Amino acid sequence: MAGRWRDSPRLSSRDQAGSLKTAVVPPGDSEEAAESPQDLPRWMRLYLYGMHGVTLDVLLSSLQGLFNKKDPKLVGFSSPYLCVMHALTHFALEKIYTQKRCFRARPVVFHFVFYPSVYIGLQILIGNVNTLAEQVRVVSGTQLAVHYILALYFSQVFHRGLSHLQYRPSSSADSLWRSLRSGARPRGLPGFARFLFFGMHGFLDEVLFTSLFNLVEKSDRTLGGHTSLWSFLIYGSCSFAVEKLYFQLRFGRGWGTLRRLPIYVCVAYAWEFSWGLVLRQFGACSWDYSHYPHNFMGLVTLLYLPGWVCLSLYQDVLSDVLLRVQSF
Numbered sequence: 001m002a003g004r005w006r007d008s009p010r011l012s013s014r015d016q017a018g019s020l021k022t023a024v025v026p027p028g029d030s031e032e033a034a035e036s037p038q039d040l041p042r043w044m045r046l047y048l049y050g051m052h053g054v055t056l057d058v059l060l061s062s063l064q065g066l067f068n069k070k071d072p073k074l075v076g077f078s079s080p081y082l083c084v085m086h087a088l089t090h091f092a093l094e095k096i097y098t099q100k101r102c103f104r105a106r107p108v109v110f111h112f113v114f115y116p117s118v119y120i121g122l123q124i125l126i127g128n129v130n131t132l133a134e135q136v137r138v139v140s141g142t143q144l145a146v147h148y149i150l151a152l153y154f155s156q157v158f159h160r161g162l163s164h165l166q167y168r169p170s171s172s173a174d175s176l177w178r179s180l181r182s183g184a185r186p187r188g189l190p191g192f193a194r195f196l197f198f199g200m201h202g203f204l205d206e207v208l209f210t211s212l213f214n215l216v217e218k219s220d221r222t223l224g225g226h227t228s229l230w231s232f233l234i235y236g237s238c239s240f241a242v243e244k245l246y247f248q249l250r251f252g253r254g255w256g257t258l259r260r261l262p263i264y265v266c267v268a269y270a271w272e273f274s275w276g277l278v279l280r281q282f283g284a285c286s287w288d289y290s291h292y293p294h295n296f297m298g299l300v301t302l303l304y305l306p307g308w309v310c311l312s313l314y315q316d317v318l319s320d321v322l323l324r325v326q327s328f
Contacts, residue, residue: 049091207226
């Protein structure tokens with residue numbers, strides 16, 4: 001702890017109709033072939049949209065701090081409130097994206113005018129919803145340009161990427177792992193996608209943790225949380241490594257949760273200490289536990305052991321869910 005994603009119709013990007021509904025992949029030879037893959041469920045898409053929104057908040061605010069203060073810690077900000085707002089607004093944008101078939105004869109108008117306009121309007125609304133009673137925040141030309149670029153990213157990259165994902169809700173993790181190991185189709189999520197997922201989830205974890213900490217310790221009812229861009233690399237790489245351990249220890253050796261858990265926690269502590277030690281040499285370490293009991297060099301503390309245990313247990317849940325997400 002450094003500081004601490006079926007209900008909408010969707011078509012493959014290859015479909016001329018151009019909506020977000022994925023095509024059904026022909027059954028393979030595995031025992032899971034009898035189960036037809038589905039679109040990503042609503043709860044998963046909302047989860048992903050919120051987590052992705054928090055990532056953009058942290059990215060933009062940390063870069064702004066870097067340009068203004070030249071701070072190598074790269075600290076960025078978001079909140080649970082913004083996470084919920086991002087989830088809801090991007091779910092609405094998904095519905096709007098599915099209507100691009102109405103612009104079939106004028107795709108440029110949809111992708112470069114209509115969709116960006118809706119996106120920018122929703123982002124301005126999010127930024128002002130807490131301040132309407134006081135004063136309306138004015139959006140600068142730079143912010144409008146950034147929002148427009150992000151709108152193009154969502155329209156041209158993000159939604160298209162989601163259209164290539166399917167979900168097998170009733171498949172067992174063990175059978176899915178065996179089918180993926182045998183090279184059966186459809187494929188599981190590629191390694192870089194899993195790394196990105198874990199990195200974004202690390203941002204969400206830290207923002208939630210720090211916002212609750214600020215609420216309890218400082219009575220901060222705005223639920224503002226923070227993290228560092230370095231946490232993306234730390235959580236992404238650590239969770240990716242722990243997932244490999246999970247596959248090997250559970251499916252390869254048959255180890256139960258209680259046997260795996262101490263290894264997870266040791267890896268997490270070693271990862272946090274190693275990254276902190278390196279970042280400290282460049283003045284880029286965003287955490288310091290020197291004032292906490294049972295700390296070592298101010299980089300790790302036993303005070304956060306319950307948190308690491310909870311995150312380690314949740315890591316197995318995330319790994320099982322990701323096993324059910326398949327690309328084609």
